[in-house]
Ligand code: ATP
């Protein structure tokens with residue numbers, strides 16, 4: 792089973808990210824991430840055997856993360872895969888959160904990606920243009936208290952995500 796740890800935006804923020812994805816799509820084309828899939832990846836675990844999933848769900852359910860607020864104030868681009876994203880300061884508290892989760896996963900024998908973490912929310916894949924100056928300013932605050940263990944399954948319409956467990960509030 793293909794798994795990752797993520798922050799899942801609350802509904803109002805998800806809709807706002809969706810609007811930004813529409814705006815970005817009008818400028819940059821490519822494949823827009825559907826609203827249901829908008830998220831911040833903290834750790835990509837990849838394929839894990841089914842019998843590990845319960846262990847991982849228990850592990851995450853007993854954990855608390857340090858709550859925080861993430862200011863999203865910029866557009867970004869990963870040129871290779873043509874990813875257009877929104878994000879914030881590179882040195883945010885999310886970096887410590889990502890690192891501590893990576894270490895805790897390592898302690899239970901699970902390697903995770905990425906090693907070098909750029910906190911971002913992907914809006915488009917295979918964009919034909921990088922985000923340019925004509926895009927509106929981004930100014931969103933994301934207050935987060937919990938991280939999710941998410942199952943990613945392929946479907947005809949792309950990947951479907953299902954949260955399996957949450958950290959404690
Ligand atoms: P698809 O692969 O069908 O286009 P997807 O990328 O949204 O859809 P997954 O590949 O299952 O779905 O990825 C789930 C999350 O993990 C996404 O945020 C993705 O960017 C991230 N991810 C996937 N592979 C890696 C990797 N090797 N390193 C870091 N993050 C990854």
Ligand code: MG
Nearest residue numbers: 835916943950
């Ligand atoms: Mg992928």
